[in-house]
Amino acid sequence: MSEHSGTRVDSAQGPMHTGSGNIYFTAGPDLRESDRPSFRSIADDQLARLRRFLVAPDGMGEARSRLADTGTVILDGTPGSGRTSAARVLLREYHQDAGVLHELLPGEEGELSLKHPDLVGSGDRLLLDLSAADTARWAAAQADLPTLRKAVHDQHAHLVVIMLHDSALDPDLQHFRVEIKRPPERDVLRRHLRMHGVPREHYIPYIQSDPTVENFLHERRTMREVADFADLVRRAREAAPPGDGFTQWCATARKAQADRRKNVAALVARLRESPQRALLITVAMLHGAHADIIHRATQLLLRTAGSPSDNLPLLQHKDLAERLAEISADTGPDGHVRFTELDYDTAVRAHIWDHLPDLRQHLGTWSARSVDLNDPHLTRELRDTLVAQLAGQYLRTGHGAGLASLAETWSSTATGRARLEAAVQALTCGLNDPVHGRSFRERIYQWCVNKQPRDEFAQVLIRVCADVIAVSHPDQAMLRLYHLARRERGTSRAREALWDLVGTSHRLRRRLLARLARPGRTSAELDIFLRVCDPDPLTAPYDNARTLVEESGVQDSLTACWRAVLSELQRATWQPYVEHWLHTATVTGHRGDILLDLLVAAAAQCDNRRGAAFAALYASARHAERTPPAGPARATATTDRLLQKISAAQGLGPPTTSPQAEPARGTEQ
Structure with a gap:
């Protein structure tokens, strides 16, 4: 055998060419250069925050002990008892270098069956939430649980199952069942107030006897409702004048929960001029933004919706303070604009979306143009908030497909990184929505498999797969990145994201190798x-x-x-x-x-x-x-x-x- 010269590459840091054919370089906005924290880091922070806020429900200690002894615990409990939060906190306590956190969703594209031997990797933390399953799905899952439990034991993994409440459980699984009972609502309220930074002396003397709290807790509240009320109290405290105390904060928070549809409808009816309504919508969508941003975005909304200018001389225009007073808003000492009533922006957004349907398309265009504004007051957080507010209306009214199409349109017309980030944020809102998350994962799968996305849209898909879907559904993320990578032309972004993902888990590497071994590569x-x-x-x-x-x-x-x-x-x-x-x-x-x-x-x-x-x-x-x-x-x-x-x-x-x-x-x- 004779020697033949070859090529050696060590620690390549940029593009390399080792064979025949062309090499391509793509210039333009690159989401990898963003200073945004990764969604995996955000997810870890959210789990850590959840653990700090959680008041351990009755049964938490027993569940922790059962999980430690057997690697499996099946949580039962009434809806609203905190069982889902308890499940996630239990799994977070087993965070380690090996394994990944993985929410099991049997039946979805890219998910293995509960009996598949490759479902569980060494040290994995698995969540199987069947609290909203129908009886057929619950019965099928029970039949597969013994096989899944054995794989969990063999792989030194941990499994938490949230069972369908008031349903029968097989006798062989009864040993793993632990009932979670709701903690006292006042304890939950205290914990949230403390974690929100409200000094103890401001609420401890009053929380037992405050009439507003008594009225709120009189009805049986879910843990989510108590947490939302505590957050409103926090916001009321931050906006309250000096001298107000806990009683006033709670009253303001309770008022914010009232039905304001009639009040908002009456206000909109009084605002007959386009500039007034444009300002109302802008403040609702960019609530808390600096006055300069509010002014520029309002003018942009008028142009986007096709409203003509009033042609008045500049010095005859109403000043911003007068215009804000007309919509019950004002500018604070920090120069930021807010409505005078707490959470009024939520009611305005819902009314505008529900009762001015012809404006919806213009709001999507306006939001994309707004995130592109060049202004030092337009921070990344404010851009994300604007997109989240818009996405919230699509999702609230069941128009998830419209939000997905909007994100695709933004990606196709992107001229800079800000709009690509907005598309990522829109899809992230859909993916994280408990009702629409599955349909968004399915839509992204279809995009990855059946489309040849242009570079900007491909970047958005890569980002949401690698940093959003991969957080709790790594198998689905791997499958979608694989399809993007095998059809990628001119760049290696999808392949790099895929390699990074499989580098986190031996199980994912095994699955990808098996897929690559199929005929017809x-x-x-x-x-x-x-x-x-x-x-x-x-x-x-x-x-x-x-x-x-x-x-x-x-x-x-x-x-x-x-x-x-x-x-x-x-x-x-x-x-x-x-x-x-x-x-x-x-x-x-x-x-x-x-x-x-x-x-x-x-x-x-x-x-x-x-x-x-x-x-x-x-x-x-x-x-x-x-x-x-x-x-x-x-x-x-x-x-x-x-x-x-x-x-x-x-x-x-x-x-x-x-x-x-x-x-x-x-x-x-």
Whole structure:
């Protein structure tokens, strides 16, 4: 066999070209350059905040003990008792480096069945929320729970199930059931007030006897309703004049919960002029924004809706203070504009959306143009708030499809990063909505599979998959990123996001390898494989010293993919990756033999290119000796072992053996 020169790439930090064809560079807004914190970080912060706010319900200690002893707990409880928050806090307490938090949604695209052996990874934290399931789905889940529980036990994982209340539970599962009972509402109110920074001396003496609190708690309240009331009290305190106390804050908060539809309708009826209504809408959508932003956005809304200017001389215009007074708003000492009544903006938004339907399309266009405004007072948080307010109206009225289409339109017309961020925020609102989340995940799946999204829209999809869906549904995120990556042209953003995601979990890497091993792989999929087959995580021990490369199912996937690589790609493309395998084989003991066996087995299946594949592997090994990780002697020994295995595969030497593979975990569905 003769040596052949090749290409070696170490620690590439930018675009590289290792084969034939064109290389593309794309200029334009790049969401990866954003200073926005990742949604995974936000999700972790939200879980930590939830734990601080949670008043442990009756049964929390027993649930914690049951989860620690068995790895599984089934929570029962009435709706509104705090069982969902308790479930998430229980799982957060088992946060560790290994495994991921994963909400199980059997039946959705990209989700495995509850009995699939690849559903559970080592150290995973699993939430199965069946509190809103129908009886058929609850019965099916119960039938699968024994198999799921065994996988959870074998993988040292933890599973929390929220069962359908007032439903029968199989006798074999009764041991895992713990009833969650609602904590005292006043304790929940105290905790939330304290966590909101309200000094204890401001509410402790009054919370037992305040008439407003008594009236509010007289009816049986859910934990969410108590939390919302506490937040309104916090906001009332912040807006109250000096001298007001807890009683006044609670009265203001309670008033904010009243039905204001008639009041808002009467106000809108009095505001007959376009500038008045435009100002009302702008303050409602950008509540708390600086007066400069309110003024500019109001003018922008008038232009967007096609309202003509009044043509009055500038000095004859009403000043902003007078105009704000007409809509019951004013400017505070900080220069920011708010309605004079607490939470009045919520009522205005609902009225405008419900009773001026022809304005909805213009509001979408106006919101996109508003986030593009260049103003130091227009912060990232304010842009997000504007989009969230608009998204809230779409979702409240059941128009999730309209919100999704709007996000797609914004991405297609984006001229800068701000509008792309707005599209991400709109889709995030839909994905996080408890009613519409599933339909948004399905729509994003269809976009990823069936469309060839232009660069800007592709960036938005990549972002929501990697940073939003992946937070609690990593399998669905991986599937969507995979479809984006295999159809990607001109960039590698989707592939990089996919590689980053599978790097968080051995289970995800196993699933992706199984999918890549399917027949009919494209060159793009082979490119994905070359990065996913990094031998370092494949040989890294996990869960009592097991490794992926020792699993028979993973070995089958690796062999199939390497055979396609050796048969279909130029040596210059794959040689750097083979050399990395060879270097790893030099320093990983018996697992190094497995790596060599897999390469040889793949070459042996190359049919009419079998001899050329063997020769190319040997030449790559000789080339790899130039940069040995553990000295030239060990590198030469690795080349000799590879040659022995090649000779044995060709029937020219004694057979070689390597450690027996572990049984397969399952096949990709």
